[in-house]
Amino acid sequence: MERVVDAAIVGAGIAGLSAALFLGRAGRSAIVFDGGPSRIESVGEVREYLGFDGLPPRELLSRARAEVHGYGIGIKRHRVSSVTPQADGLFEVQHGHSVTFARTVVLATGLIDKLPPLSGLPKVWGRDLRVCPCFDGYEVQGKRFVVFGVPKRLVHMASWVWMWSRDVTVVSQHAFTDTELERLRLLDIDVIADEVTGLVHSGERLEALMTRKGKSIACDAAWIAADMVAASELAAHLCDVDEMGLARVDGAGRTSRPGIFAVGNAADPAAHLAHASAAGTNVGPHIVMYLLEREIERRKFSRKDAHPADISQRVS
Ligand SMILES: Cc1cc2nc3c(=O)[nH]c(=O)nc-3n(C[C@H](O)[C@H](O)[C@H](O)COP(=O)(O)OP(=O)(O)OC[C@H]3O[C@@H](n4cnc5c(N)ncnc54)[C@H](O)[C@@H]3O)c2cc1C
Known part of the structure; x- marks a missing residue:
């Protein structure tokens, strides 16, 4: 049987990893898909990010990955090619030659500077x-x-x-x-x-x-x-986007499609590292609430008395 996770996080930049850290510490099962370099990797030193001034970006990202790993969240070096909503409310996430089913999806795919x-x-x-x-x-x-x-x-x-x-x-x-x-x-x-x-x-x-x-x-x-465009077309296939192809979100990171969230440059072209990180952290509790509400609905209809942990299957 294919695995089901609470959250599939698409993009392993600072926004995606911040969301992963929150969800890992909230005991949610999640997997991060890392499809290539982060936008910040074009620079030699990170600036304007309190506590990390002058740090090489690769060091910042490898520290962030280690912290996320520490809470049982797996990071897969796969690019996500599609996210397809299913009749049962899950999302089918296609990556490499594999498929993962997720209750929610976080688009943290960033943007591209058109040079x-x-x-x-x-x-x-x-x-x-x-x-x-x-x-x-x-x-x-x-x-x-x-x-x-x-x-x-x-x-x-x-x-x-x-x-x-x-x-x-x-x-x-x-x-x-x-x-x-x-x-x-x-x-x-x-x-x-x-x-x-x-x-x-x-x-x-x-x-x-x-x-x-x-x-x-x-x-x-x-x-x-330079002009900027979304680094991925996933948002355009799933929810309302702006003229750059970036997801339109509310203050909680919710897109126009329930269960699909977007953070960092995938939703805000002006987001610096600090904003992208804050957006990733901010979306965490809203995803947890979304999962909780879905579980309450499920129980109302099935009248089952499952333990809350049943909604989550940890993946490594
Ligand atoms: C030249 C330059 C210098 C900068 N300097 C600074 C600075 O000093 N300080 C600062 O605060 N900000 C700086 N920034 C901005 C900073 O890079 C962004 O704020 C930050 O990278 C946004 O983080 P993010 O996680 O939203 O996106 P990203 O860091 O770009 O991460 C998105 C990730 O998603 C991946 N991805 C995309 N599509 C898929 C897919 N389909 N499947 C799987 N993965 C996918 C990408 O490969 C990437 O790894 C700079 C930007 C540039 C261009």
């Missing part, structure tokens, strides 16, 4: 090519910044990073509105009407940006305003 295919990008991504000064603006404050990327987020990004340095240049072919140009002018932000085509680096250190018109723009840090 342009620029030469040199893989070397500097997460290092001198950055996404948000909240994370690592401190390390490069006052240095030469260049901002480029998708037009709709450019002006916001350029004025936001200006709070960390007065030397900011935007490179874009975009036809900015008068209001946008005025905002940039008021902050003395230069605009170069061109397109970034490559990144010149020495090891992981960014030295300059190359442009379509053949310019080389020297800089110390580049900020990319």
Whole structure:
């Protein structure tokens, strides 16, 4: 017989692992599916996460995994390919060549930054090519910044990073509105009407940006305003999603489909590690309540007097 768990947690980033920790300590059976690297693994050091400042992300994640293991929660290196609701209220979770049935599913699948295919990008991504000064603006404050990327987020990004340095240049072919140009002018932000085509680096250190018109723009840090999309299509098949494919959730992490929850970047593109962790912890009690209510309903109909532990089968 296939196993049934209280919760299938899809994604082993900080959001999924935080949910797993809560559920493990609540005595619930759960399994975490780890389908690949976490978004944070592109950086060398974690920032802006109290208690872990400067820690390599792999160390943070391996500590978190060990803690989750300690409460009997298994972590499987499988990507989940589908989650199918069943007539009896369970969810069939397909992973690798196996199937697990779950009473609830937590989507902790994160998001993907849509990066342009620029030469040199893989070397500097997460290092001198950055996404948000909240994370690592401190390390490069006052240095030469260049901002480029998708037009709709450019002006916001350029004025936001200006709070960390007065030397900011935007490179874009975009036809900015008068209001946008005025905002940039008021902050003395230069605009170069061109397109970034490559990144010149020495090891992981960014030295300059190359442009379509053949310019080389020297800089110390580049900020990319990138589009973001859900890292998995599972939410789109199961519940209401936004234009990025991220699950729409209420304050408890509940999606539009009962029994399906979503946490971290899978539901909130602005979530940092601290928020993702808090969302994972926050969803825990709501899942426990959901399981409890289902068990009470089951007893009402079957009039059986099973022990509450019957709703959970531990898996390792
Ligand atoms: C360059 C960069 C620097 C950053 N620096 C910081 C920082 O210093 N401090 C900070 O607080 N935040 C930082 N962040 C943000 C941080 O990465 C996110 O807040 C955090 O990773 C969100 O955690 P999460 O668990 O929601 O998603 P993730 O950590 O991305 O985890 C999602 C997991 O789900 C897995 N997955 C996806 N689909 C499936 C599937 N179908 N089956 C199984 N598994 C699946 C993914 O492989 C991944 O492991 C940074 C982000 C970037 C891009």
